[in-house]
Amino acid sequence: MSKVKHVIVKSDEHGQRLDRWLKKQLPKTPFGLLQKIIRTGQLRVDGKRVKADTKLSEGQDVRLPPVETHYSDEYKIREGDKEFMESLVVYDDGDLIIFNKPYGLASQGGSNIHRHMDGMLEVFKNRKGVRPKLLHRLDKETSGLLMCARELKTVQNMGRVLKNRNIRKYYWGITHNVPETNSGTIYGALAKGVGRQKERMILDEENGLKAQTEFSVVDRLGDDAALISFWPRTGRTHQIRVHSADALDCPILCDQKYGGSSLDGFELSDRLHLQAYRIIFPNPNKKNHMLDISIPIADDLKQTCDALGFHPDKNFDPFEDVEV
Numbered sequence: 001m002s003k004v005k006h007v008i009v010k011s012d013e014h015g016q017r018l019d020r021w022l023k024k025q026l027p028k029t030p031f032g033l034l035q036k037i038i039r040t041g042q043l044r045v046d047g048k049r050v051k052a053d054t055k056l057s058e059g060q061d062v063r064l065p066p067v068e069t070h071y072s073d074e075y076k077i078r079e080g081d082k083e084f085m086e087s088l089v090v091y092d093d094g095d096l097i098i099f100n101k102p103y104g105l106a107s108q109g110g111s112n113i114h115r116h117m118d119g120m121l122e123v124f125k126n127r128k129g130v131r132p133k134l135l136h137r138l139d140k141e142t143s144g145l146l147m148c149a150r151e152l153k154t155v156q157n158m159g160r161v162l163k164n165r166n167i168r169k170y171y172w173g174i175t176h177n178v179p180e181t182n183s184g185t186i187y188g189a190l191a192k193g194v195g196r197q198k199e200r201m202i203l204d205e206e207n208g209l210k211a212q213t214e215f216s217v218v219d220r221l222g223d224d225a226a227l228i229s230f231w232p233r234t235g236r237t238h239q240i241r242v243h244s245a246d247a248l249d250c251p252i253l254c255d256q257k258y259g260g261s262s263l264d265g266f267e268l269s270d271r272l273h274l275q276a277y278r279i280i281f282p283n284p285n286k287k288n289h290m291l292d293i294s295i296p297i298a299d300d301l302k303q304t305c306d307a308l309g310f311h312p313d314k315n316f317d318p319f320e321d322v323e324v
Contacts, residue, residue, distance in 0.1 A: 075119030144276030157284035174273035216318035
């Protein structure tokens with residue numbers, strides 16, 4: 001059980017509804033309980049009772065009562081975190097930051113996750129106490145480009161870009177097997193599995209959320225393996241991994257959750273062979289200007305590419321003729 005805590009509203013939180021702000025502060029507290037502590041006056045803003053739709057202002061003091069909590073500032077920065085995070089930056093214009101997240105590092109905290117990108121963003125906190133916010137997530141096992149923003153306006157603008165799908169996010173995947181066609185579009189609704197499949201996502205056209213993925217075979221090793229570029233047009237959990245494994249019958253190498261093992265007879269990396277390597281989107285802070293950020297293939301995946309004779313080119317656009 002936590003103790004009473006006072007939190008000062010930051011500049012990038014100015015204008016947010018109290019209930020939405022509170023959910024971010026206490027993500028592990030049930031929504032019904034959050035509503036109750038507001039309704040019963042246990043929560044106070046500048047010492048006064050307020051309603052759930054109250055708009056907060058910078059500098060206000062919010063009293064949080066003792067409830068089961070998980071504050072965003074619980075993450076404890078460790079020695080070396082600052083230098084480590086700075087080494088991952090591939091783009092920083094003072095507001096928008098793009099990192100090259102390594103394999104094995106979670107985007108956000110969760111059960112038994114004690115080190116993650118979201119927590120280490122504390123090292124970029126400015127003088128007003130404002131820290132960058134994640135704009136999206138990558139699986140722990142997936143490496144590559146991860147976007148954050150410092151300003152609330154940019155977070156909101158990028159939210160609209162992502163919602164309207166006005167963005168290209170390209171991934172390299174190395175797969176078992178080769179698709180029957182060299183390129184195409186996968187349509188397959190995704191839902192969380194049940195029973196024996198409860199730890200994975202499954203194709204479920206009746207109950208699932210719509211999901212769409214473009215794919216293009218960049219290189220191949222006979223019928224045994226392929227280097228494929230993926231463009232997920234929607235952002236569902238494990239979307240590329242499920243679509244590749246279950247729709248194309250080409251599981252990502254070393255994806256144990258979805259049936260991908262390694263290849264016999266080759267010295268390959270033992271990680272999930274999936275990397276977000278290029279992002280193209282309209283600059284949220286500069287009109288009529290597109291940002292195009294790309295990174296080379298990760299060193300551990302290059303080991304596999306060298307072994308299989310694949311040559312990924314981060315500047316080649318296999319979806320150039322596909323409309324956003």
